[in-house]
Amino acid sequence: MMATRVLMAAMVLGVAGCAQIGAPFRADAPKAVQEAPEGPAPGTEQAPPPKSAVTVEQFDTTTAEERAAAAAPVEDGEKRLGTTIASLGDPADPGFWAETGMVDSVIQGRLENPANGKSVKVELRPSGGAAGSGTRVSLPALRVLEAPLTSLPELVVFGG
The missing domain is CATH 1.20.5 (Single alpha-helices involved in coiled-coils or other helix-helix interfaces)
Structure with a gap:
């Protein structure tokens, strides 16, 4: 009962x-x-996807060159912040970003997918949650990481 x-x-x-x-x-x-705002999103060069977007390719407004630059090796000086369970963030929010409780302010960082060794440079944004509360990741960043969009991959977070 x-x-x-x-x-x-x-x-x-x-x-x-x-x-x-x-x-x-x-x-x-x-x-x-x-309604999505017109023009590039704050802190990014990418325009938001069209209102009619329904596919991954339509939502991801980054170019091949931007994805390659985001995947390029980083310079020394970054610090490992920890591991997190990631999920897809707002697909209409363009650019390479991650909302996480591991940072208190917006900083440049990197995510690494230990399952395949891929990494991507991102803007780390505070989520307002605790450090272990998970991380929401942009669609373009998850694509560069080759992480399944519908799963909850474990990622390593680095801060600049």
């Missing part, structure tokens, strides 16, 4: 949380939430 009540309470809380997560995508959400 008690287990049933606990299970029902967990289901109610889970559904309530989903309602909050889906709020920006509702038809009645404020226009500022639904």
Whole structure:
């Protein structure tokens, strides 16, 4: 009986949380939430994807040259900040970035995929969460890392 009540309470809380997560995508959400800004996103050279974007290629507005530059080896002086479980961030937010609790301010950094040795230079943005709360990563960065977009890969985070 008690287990049933606990299970029902967990289901109610889970559904309530989903309602909050889906709020920006509702038809009645404020226009500022639904429409992407014109021009490059702050801190990036990439324009946001078109509103009609539905494929990975349409959402990823980076060029082959930008992806190659992001994957280029980094200079010395970076510090390993730790490991994190990563998930796909907002695919409409262009550029190479990661939102993580490992930083308190925006800094340049790098992510490394230990599964294949690939790495990508990113802008590390504070997520407001704890250092172990996971990291949201941009679509272009996950593509350079060759990490599956629908899984939760473990990544190593380095700060500049």
